[in-house]
Amino acid sequence: MAKTALNYFFIFSVFIHAPISFAASKVYTLGIVPQFEATTLHKEWLPLVRHLEKALDIKIKLNLYENFEDFEFDLFAGNLDFSYMNPGLMVQAHKTAQFEPLVASSTEKLSGLLVVPIDSTIKKVADLKNKTIA
DSSP states (O other), rough: OOHHHHHHHHHEEEEEEEOOOOOOEEEEEEEEEEOOOHHHHHHHHHHHHHHHHHTTTEEEEEEOOHHHHHHHHHHHTOOOSSSEEEEHHHHHHHHHHOOOOEOOOOSOOOOOOOOOOOOOOOOOOGOOOOOOOO
């Protein structure tokens, strides 16, 4: 079962591409990475959007996407004021689109997998010391 948007909000990261001081007349855009169907994301995220609108006295347009390419286009074209994305995309958005992280989980641990060719001399993480990997 899908977690609520509020849980997602704190588990990963929300990025901002707008000044922190809000203009009352502006409609801000919040783009959500399409990890579930748009109808599911709408149901999960709309309560948080409404809460933020009321608490901050602003308007937020929730941008949902059918595919990752459309989300990525809006993200890197500067069409979003806020975005919810996975940690890998977070790094890229920070470097290339000047998004700044606002929220990240203090309890959820991010884990990953390091994969090398079977014939690689890298056999353990320590083998990476003083190596350039990216």
